[in-house]
Amino acid sequence: MGLMNGIALCVGLQIGSGIFSSPGVIVANTHSVGASLVVWLLSGLLAWTGASSYAELGSAIPQNGGAQAYLSYAYGPLTSYLFAWTAIIALKPGSGAIISLIFAEYLNRLFFGGGKAELSADDIPQWAIKLTAVGAILVVLLTSVAARKLGTRVAVIFTVAKIFVMTLGIVQLARGKATATFRQPWFDDSSRSPSAYALALYSGLWAFDGWDQTNYVGGEMHHPERNIPRAIHSSMAIVIFLFLVANLSYFVVLDRDLVGLSNTVALDFGRDLFGPIGGTTFAILVAISCFGALNGGFITSAHLVCAAGREGFIPAVFGRLHSTRKTPLNAALLQATITAVFVIIGGGFRSLINFAVVASWAFYFLTVLGVVVLRIKEPLLERPYRTWIITPLTFCAVALFLLCMPVIAAPLEAMAVCGFVLAGIPVYYLTQGSGNQPRVIGRRQLSGLRCSVHAH
Numbered sequence: 001m002g003l004m005n006g007i008a009l010c011v012g013l014q015i016g017s018g019i020f021s022s023p024g025v026i027v028a029n030t031h032s033v034g035a036s037l038v039v040w041l042l043s044g045l046l047a048w049t050g051a052s053s054y055a056e057l058g059s060a061i062p063q064n065g066g067a068q069a070y071l072s073y074a075y076g077p078l079t080s081y082l083f084a085w086t087a088i089i090a091l092k093p094g095s096g097a098i099i100s101l102i103f104a105e106y107l108n109r110l111f112f113g114g115g116k117a118e119l120s121a122d123d124i125p126q127w128a129i130k131l132t133a134v135g136a137i138l139v140v141l142l143t144s145v146a147a148r149k150l151g152t153r154v155a156v157i158f159t160v161a162k163i164f165v166m167t168l169g170i171v172q173l174a175r176g177k178a179t180a181t182f183r184q185p186w187f188d189d190s191s192r193s194p195s196a197y198a199l200a201l202y203s204g205l206w207a208f209d210g211w212d213q214t215n216y217v218g219g220e221m222h223h224p225e226r227n228i229p230r231a232i233h234s235s236m237a238i239v240i241f242l243f244l245v246a247n248l249s250y251f252v253v254l255d256r257d258l259v260g261l262s263n264t265v266a267l268d269f270g271r272d273l274f275g276p277i278g279g280t281t282f283a284i285l286v287a288i289s290c291f292g293a294l295n296g297g298f299i300t301s302a303h304l305v306c307a308a309g310r311e312g313f314i315p316a317v318f319g320r321l322h323s324t325r326k327t328p329l330n331a332a333l334l335q336a337t338i339t340a341v342f343v344i345i346g347g348g349f350r351s352l353i354n355f356a357v358v359a360s361w362a363f364y365f366l367t368v369l370g371v372v373v374l375r376i377k378e379p380l381l382e383r384p385y386r387t388w389i390i391t392p393l394t395f396c397a398v399a400l401f402l403l404c405m406p407v408i409a410a411p412l413e414a415m416a417v418c419g420f421v422l423a424g425i426p427v428y429y430l431t432q433g434s435g436n437q438p439r440v441i442g443r444r445q446l447s448g449l450r451c452s453v454h455a456h
Contacts, residue, residue, distance in 0.1 A: 002221075002222055002227070003221075003222075003227045003230055003231055006221055006227060006228070006230075006231030006235075007230075007231045007234050007235045007238070009213060009231075009296050009299065009300075010210065010211065010213055010231060010232065010235035010236075010239075011235045011238050011239055011242075012292045012293060012295075012296045013210030013213045013293055013296040013297060013300070014207075014208055014209070014210040014211060014235070014239045015239065015242065015289060015292075015293070018206055018207030018208070018209065019207055019242075019243055019246050020286050020289065022203045022204060022206065022207040023036070023246075023247055023250055023259055024259055025199070025200065025203040026039050026040065026200040026203055026204055027256060027259045029191060029196040029197065029199050029200040029203075030190060030191050030196065030197065030200050031189050031190055031191045031196075032186060032187050032188060032189050032190040032191075032256070033182065033186040033187075033251050033256055034185075034186030034187035034190065035187060035190040035191065035197075036200070036247065037186070037244060037247060037248075039197065039200045039201055039204050040204055040240075040243055040244055040247055041240065041244065042201065042204070043201055043204030043205050043207070043208055044204075044208055044236070044239065044240035044243060045240070046201075046205060046394075046395065046398050047205060047208040047209075047211045047236065048211070048233075048236045048240070049391045049392070049394050049395040049398075050211060050212070050364060050368055050395045050399075051211040051212065051232045051233070051235075051236050052232070052233070052387040052388075052391045053367075053368040053371045053387055053391055053392040053395060054066075054211070054212050054232060054367070054368070055228055055229035055232045055233065055385055055387065056229075056371055056383060056385050056386055056387045057070045057367070057370065057371060057374075058224065058228035058229070058232070059224065059225045059226075059228050059229055059383065059384040059385040060374070060381055060382065060383045060384070060385075061073055062221075062224035062225060062228070063307070066212060066213075066300070066304065067083055067212065067363055067364075067367040068080050068083055068084050068087075068304060068307055068308065068311070069307065070367050070370050071083050071363070071366060071367060071370065072311070073370075073374070074367075074370035074373045074374050074377070075366070075370070075373070077311075077432070078425070078428055079366065080311070080313075081313050081424065081428045081432070082421055082424045082425070082428070083363050083366075084304070084308040084311075084313045084314070085313070085421075085424035085427065085428075086359050086363070086420065086421055086424065087301075087304060087363075088304065088305055088308060088314070088334075088335075088338075089338065090359070090420065091359055091360055092297070092301040092304065092335065092339075093301075093335060093338035093339040093341075093342050094342055095297060096137070096294060096297055096298065096301065096335070096339040096342075097133070097339050097340075097342035097343045099290050099293050099294045099297065100133040100134075100136045100137055100290075100294055100339070100343060101129060101130075101133050101343060102290050103132075103133065103136050103287050103290035103291050103294060104128075104129045104130070104131075104132035104133040104136065105124065105129055106283045106284075106286050106287040106290065107132055107283070107284075107287045108124045108128050108129055108132060109124070109283045110280060110283055110284065111128075112124050112128075130343055130344060133343045134340050134343055134344070136291060136294060137294075137298075137336050137339055137340055137343070138336070140291075140294050140295045140298045140336075141298070141332055141333070141336045143295060182251045182252050198401075198405065202402060202405065205402070206357065207243070208239065208243075209360075210293070210296075210297075211232070211235070211236060211239075212364070212367075213296065213297070213300045225384035225385070226384065228385075229384075229385040249269070250269055253269055253272050254269060254272060269282060270282025270283075270285075298332070298335065298336075301335045302328045302331045302332040302335055303328060303331070305318055305328070305331035305332075305334055305335055306318065306319050306320075306321070306328040306330075306331040307319070309330075309331065312432065313432075317330055318330045318331045318334055319331070358403065358414055358417045359417045359420070359421065361399055361402050361403055362403060362417065362421075364395075364399055365396055365399035365400065365403065368392045368395045368396055368399070369392065369396050371387070371392040372389070372392055372393070372396075375389070
């Protein structure tokens with residue numbers, strides 16, 4: 001995987017469904033154009049602190065598996081196992097199921113209503129949505145295992161399509177057309193409630209989720225000590241710029257109040273620009289965006305499963321590559337199966353999203369804190385890229401704040417996360433006997449790993 005593939009993968013994963021649904025939530029909480037743009041910028045910069053920390057870890061420990069490898073090196077195999085346990089069974093397939101269902105709903109709008117505003121999700125048969133979602137999972141499975149570079153090439157194509165969607169409003173602005181809201185002072189009527197800004201920030205950070213995904217395929221990147229940091233920093237700069245452009249585009253075309261009330265901003269955007277045909281066109285474009293995010297997430301998830309198989313966390317068969325295609329076929333099949341089960345079971349996805357956010361940010365916190373831990377524990381570890389120490393500390397402070405919010409607002413989901421993660425401890429000791437202990441990477445092994453990567 002080259003530098004451009006890594007950038008496209010990370011950009012494509014962040015530009016999923018969030019930029020087409022979060023703007024309404026953020027505007028509804030901030031009450032002004034200017035304040036919402038500040039929240040988007042702040043969300044991007046905070047996500048960048050986490051990404052920069054991952055860049056140091058990825059260049060120092062150039063392995064597939066992302067956080068799984070870093071947690072093992074910083075804290076030992078148990079913490080790494082608990083991450084793999086949570087991610088493989090719940091986080092990754094749950095996220096994939098949600099994205100595939102969003103993709104299926106937008107695509108089915110074309111067949112049941114042509115993207116019309118009055119068509120609701122209840123008007124679309126659930127069997128059609130679920131069947132389409134499972135079909136999308138199968139297509140993504142084929143692209144990720146058919147050839148070694150096909151999945152990443154698909155990621156590049158879909159990323160280009162998403163960027164096109166976000167720039168149309170700027171064309172309107174250049175033509176001298178803009179809403180009254182856009183022409184008024186941007187910070188008029190801004191909210192003064194700290195809790196409102198906290199909720200807006202939470203939604204913005206969710207939209208930027210995916211900044212850690214390049215690290216999951218770090219072992220397959222050419223010169224990872226250089227390309228992982230470059231891919232991460234380049235993709236973060238691109239995504240922050242595009243998200244700001246996208247929001248400006250929305251406000252150029254749509255009134256602020258309409259954006260704040262809408263959960264399908266892109267559809268309203270398309271209808272306002274091009275009439276009824278615009279609803280259909282943008283339903284297709286949003287579906288493409290979701291499919292691209294699903295494709296990128298599937299690539300990284302399969303590599304996480306494959307890395308877990310090689311570490312002995314799950315049966316070794318899932319850690320093997322296909323004999324001729326050299327793709328993680330078994331890992332991808334396992335991930336596709338679990339994701340399809342989530343789609344077919346249906347229901348309860350709001351709780352699943354809350355569960356996923358709490359669990360993912362708990363491990364984000366531990367992983368980024370690992371930068372500080374390794375600076376103390378392994379001062380001689382070779383770090384081709386070093387971030388400023390204030391970067392991981394800032395991220396950890398924000399992560400703690402975000403973890404406290406759902407504990408107060410949704411204690412049941414928070415307790416479910418704790419219960420699920422703690423349930424992995426007895427499973428770890430039952431399945432990881434003395435003859436099957438996951439290996440903890442040593443400094444010499446890392447040096448040898450870098451040498452083999454350089455030779456490759």
